[in-house]
Amino acid sequence: MKLAEALARRADIQTRVTEVRQRLVQVARVQEGEAPAEDPQELLGQLEQLIGELAPLIVRINRTNMAAKLADGRSLMEALAQRDALQLRYSALDAVADAAVQTINRYSRSEIKTVATVNVAALRKQTDQIAQQRRDLDTQVQATNWTVDLIEE
Numbered sequence: 001m002k003l004a005e006a007l008a009r010r011a012d013i014q015t016r017v018t019e020v021r022q023r024l025v026q027v028a029r030v031q032e033g034e035a036p037a038e039d040p041q042e043l044l045g046q047l048e049q050l051i052g053e054l055a056p057l058i059v060r061i062n063r064t065n066m067a068a069k070l071a072d073g074r075s076l077m078e079a080l081a082q083r084d085a086l087q088l089r090y091s092a093l094d095a096v097a098d099a100a101v102q103t104i105n106r107y108s109r110s111e112i113k114t115v116a117t118v119n120v121a122a123l124r125k126q127t128d129q130i131a132q133q134r135r136d137l138d139t140q141v142q143a144t145n146w147t148v149d150l151i152e153e
Helices: 003-027 040-067 076-101 120-147
Strands: none
Touching (some): 003 040, 003 120, 040 076
16 A cells, blocks of 8 residues: 555544544433434444554554655655644744734724734745745655555554
8 A cells, every 4th residue: 555545544534533523422412211313332333443443554654754755865754844844834924924914994093003013025925935845845745655655564
């Protein structure tokens, strides 16, 4: 199995865990004398089965991420950490730029006037560059995901 397939499987299992959890919450309490729409014990069994399948898959994915290398020699794990850092940087700078461009309507000259304390154009240029770096890195990661075999247990 390729790493990309394992990642898709992990996402599917995580979605199913969320769905079963929601269904369990819905049947956790019913009015006295009423029967739940679904058997809570069966749902708990499904939840345990899914989580039991998910845990070893995550271990295999993480081991593969540590061992797999991108074309430039970086481990996949390092690239993923860098991608996450780029996303955090982008998100923070984008929020600052958005806050700086907000206009506050003043109804009279006596109301307090606010001004931006940062150069919005420079921040937007920087966020564009970060977004491009993240897209380029993500392309490399995705290419690697489809060529690397998942490490067996």
